Amino acid sequence: MMTDKVRIDTLSASSLPQSNDTFLARQAEFESNVRSYPRKLPLAIAKAQGVWITDVENNQYLDCLAGAGTLALGHNHPDVLQSIQSVISSGLPLHTLDLTTPLKDEFSSYLISLLPGQGKEYCLQFTGPSGADAVEAALKLAKKVTGRSSIISFSGGYHGMTHGALSVTGNLSPKEAVSNMMPEVQFMPYPNQYRCPLGIGGDAGVKALTYYFDNLINDVESGVRKPAAVILEAVQGEGGVxxxxxxxxxxxxxxxxxxxxxxxxxxxxxxxxxxxxxFAFEHAGIEPDIIVMSKAVGGGLPLAVLGIKKQFDAWAPGHHTGTFRGNQLAMATGLTTLKHLKDNAIADKVAAQGEWLKGKLAELQKRYPVIGHVRGLGLMIGIEIVKPNEAQDHMGCYPADGELSALLQKKCFESGLILERGGRHGCVLRLLPSLLITDAELEIFLDKFENALLATGMEPV
Structure with missing residues (x-):
């Protein structure tokens, strides 16, 4: 039996002029207007290693975005690459739906051991490979378990862009012109160290918000029906750290x-x-009923998993599926990443570096009053940019300056530093570097960030 041989001519990237502008123009031709990062970070990446990215023009950048936190060990960590090669040479299929393999068994066993109480009360659910799909599954399961239909979420929260996940996300912009959001989502205020949503601030503001939530649930005339679930981030990321x-x-x-x-x-x-x-919830010493995991859990490859208290595992077989929930490569890279994080006590390293870095940024804040607030935990840090020449509010906060934040992001990029923005009006510059970033590389970050401040034309005080 003979088959026709079809010759497919492909355009090699190496045959194109090696300029960022060329690739970006072609991307604009190929891709929808929905693309976002290339508008803020206009480069075409040629290679990456650790915390460093090199573009097609051979410019180097210190990457403090790390795939929005996905690349916990940075770019192309040798152990991660080796785990991929091991799967490829093992004979395992790359995807297995929800059929098990020795690799999946080992990954599952290790991941569940990291959950509260070494996971004795939890089981895992592999969903589609995005965090948003895991959120969808969690919301559905909560409704199934309780027989109730409403959800409480929080202003400033971000949970994804699929329909249900977007419904419980605080940001209004992507909801414009999207009708029929998931009904019965009640938003409540989330604490903010710099801009208390109740206008009180400090410990008094936190106590008031704590009472407010308690009262809303217990008040028989609150107007809010008892929800199936409360969903929140223990550290809001996109909402401004x-x-x-x-x-x-x-x-x-x-x-x-x-x-x-x-x-x-x-x-x-x-x-x-x-x-x-x-996990961020460990700072409060609590145990959730459902833990939504993605990004770093796959070691840089697409994977999403729920940790579910066994008593709430009310699914019937096949009631939430996903073709790519059996991503073997991601389980290999995820297992390698999780073991590296635990075996090398990376959480302790990150905690110490975060406190040191916040101290350095506080020193910078004294010289550059456009830095209104520095906050965060570990290597999840936010720098809120403000207008210090305008009047403070009654809590002593200056107005947010989203325009200057955007300019600073641009000047950081020109200085060879990749940062993301978030928060209201995009006024918060966000750090999410590789968790293996060194102290010396953090010093480079500080130098580049101050150079960007100077490049906007401001003078230190």
Whole structure:
């Protein structure tokens, strides 16, 4: 039996003029307007190693974005690459739906051992490979378990762009012109160290927010039906790097337990040593009912997993599926990453570096008052940019300056530093570097960041 041979001519990237502008123009021709990062970070990446990226023009950048926190060990870590090569040469299929393999067994066993109580009360659910799909599964499961339909989420929260995940996300911009969002989502204020949503500030603001949540659930005339679940991030990432105060989070855990409400903690960005603990909720000493994991759990490749308290595993077989939930390469890279993080006590390293870096940024803040606030945990840090020449509000906060934040991101890029922005009006510059970044590389970050401040035309005081 003969088959026709079809010759396919492909355009090699090496045959194109090696300029960022050329590749970006072609990307604009090929891709939808929905693309976002190339508009802020206009480069075409040629190679990457550790915390460094090299573009096609041979410019080098210190990468403090790391795939939005996905690349916990940085770019092309040799152990991660070796784990990929081992799978490729092993004969394993690359995808197995939800069929098991020795590799999946080992990954599952190790991951579950990292959950609270060494995972004795938890089981895993592999979903589609995005955090958003894991959020969808968590919301559906909570409704199934409780028989209730409403969800409480929080202003400033980010949980993904699929329909249900977007419905519980605080940012209004992507919701414009998208009708029929998931009904019965009640948003509540989330604590903010710099801009208290109640206008109180400090410990008094945290106590008021804690009481407010408690009262909303317990008040028979609150107007809010008892929800199936509460979903939140223990450190809001896209919302401006806002850590949840332990007291507030502990109270939410108690109230949800008392009322049979499932607590879903979204650890997609903050999980796996990013905040100086394996999970961000550990800072408050609580145990969620459902833990949403993605990004770093796959070691740089697409993977999403739920950790579910066994008592709430109410699924019937096949009631939430996904073709790529059996991504063997991601389980290999994920296992390698998780073992490296634990075996080398990376969370402790990250906690120490985070405190040191916040101290250095506080010193910089004294010289550059456009830095209104520095916050975060571990290597998940936010720098809020403000207008120090305008009037403070009654809490002593200056107005946010999203325009200057955008300019600073641009000047950082020109200085060879890649940062992301977030928060209201995009006024918060966000650090999410590889967790293996060295102290010397953090010093380089500080130098580049100050150069960017100077490049905007401001003078230190």
């Amino acid at each position: 806002n850590p949840a105060p332990a007291e507030w989070l502990q109270r939410i855990r108690k109230v949800t337990q008392d009322h049979g409400i499932l607590l879903i903690i979204d650890e997609v960005q903050a999980g796996f040593a990013r905040t100086g603990k394996l």
